[in-house]
Structures are given as C-alpha cells and as structure tokens.
C-alpha cells in the first residue's frame with residue numbers, strides 16, 4: 001500500500017468517526033488538496049478513490065488540468081485575481097474563493113462569455129483576521145442578493161477557514177459558519193445551497209462535528225508541501 005493510500009484510509013476513518021459525533025448526520029465530500037504536490041500524487045489519490053481535487057493557484061490547476069483526463073472535479077480555493085478569472089472559469093468545476101462582490105461579477109461575466117454557469121462558494125472571513133480574504137459575515141444578506149442577480153454564477157454554499165489555532169478553539173468559527181449556511185439556504189431557491197466547505201488538516205474533525213459537508217485536506221494525505 002502506498003503512503004498516500006494509507007494516509008487516505010486514515011483520513012477517511014477520522015472523517016467517519018467525526019461524522020458519528022455530528023448532530024447533522026451529513027454526507028461529507030473529501031477534497032484532496034494537491035497544491036505544490038506533483039501530478040503523480042494526484043493520480044495516486046484518484047486511483048485510491050479521490051473524486052475531488054483542490055488547488056490554490058490558477059496556473060498550477062491549469063497545468064495539471066491539461067496533463068491528463070483524470071475523472072475528478074476541480075476545486076479552486078485560493079484567492080483569485082481578476083486577471084486570472086478567465087482561466088479559472090475554463091478549468092474549475094467549483095470556485096470556492098468567491099471573496100468579493102466584484103470578483104463574483106467578473107466570474108459571472110467570464111462564465112457567460114463561454115456559455116457556462118459557474119458554480120461558486122461565498123468565502124466568508126468569519127474570524128475577522130486581517131490576514132484573511134473573505135466577505136464580512138454581516139454582509140451575508142446583501143451579498144446573497146447581489147450574487148443572485150449575476151446570471152453567470154450559481155452559488156452553491158459557503159467556504160471558510162478557521163484561525164490556525166488549537167483545533168478546539170476553531171469550533172465557534174465553524175458553528176457560526178453552519179448558522180450562516182442554514183440562513184443562506186433560506187435565501188436561495190430550494191436545493192441550490194448544498195456545500196458547506198470547512199476543515200483542513202489541522203481542524204477537519206471539529207469542522208465535521210459542526211456540520212461541514214466538504215473538507216479540504218492536503219498535508220494529512222500528501223505530507224508537508226515543499227514551497228519552491
């Protein structure tokens with residue numbers, strides 16, 4: 001068994017155990033975060049049943065996207081600059097980092113140009129850290145209304161990151177995110193909001209306990225990243 005395979009097995013059982021402790025009984029999708037890891041690592045993860053992969057940078061996603069025909073859904077989850085939106089829309093199945101109204105409008109414009117309706121998540125900066133991108137929680141209603149008026153996008157849910165702290169300290173952030181996500185479901189047509197993306201290597205069990213339907217995990221599957 002490869003290291004990636006045994007890591008994946010361990011991550012999956014930890015997700016299952018956390019799901020058992022969650023009051024929501026939700027299904028959880030695992031996004032394997034492949035950024036800074038080679039294409040071969042992605043192939044191995046797919047061989048072991050991974051269906052969703054996440055990248056932070058458009059160039060890296062595009063490069064891997066062109067390298068083959070892996071049967072995966074591509075998630076873009078890093079802050080997206082406006083001049084990269086066209087390329088992002090060409091490759092991504094779900095853009096998780098919808099972190100400003102201007103960016104959402106640009107995504108909609110570029111998607112419409114190619115006859116696509118781009119699935120996006122609204123990224124909220126729930127902890128209010130100055131170093132983080134994201135929409136302000138108090139703008140939830142206004143942003144949802146604005147997003148619904150953009151024809152080229154379909155909002156599917158909410159993404160957030162907790163502060164990089166002891167996992168237990170992240171719980172209030174995830175709990176608030178779940179509350180905001182429940183509210184979002186009332187603001188969009190029935191069934192449209194289905195993704196609550198939260199939880200990374202450090203804190204995914206707490207996120208699942210608090211109702212995450214999608215976790216984004218890199219290090220626990222692929223090991224530490226080498227930033228070149």
Ligand SMILES: *Cc1c(COP(=O)(O)O)cnc(C)c1O
Pocket residue numbers: 033035056077078161199200201202216217218219220
């Ligand atoms: C890098 C990254 C992840 C994965 O982080 P790990 O700690 O390696 O699991 C998840 N989400 C976002 C937005 C990231 O930038």
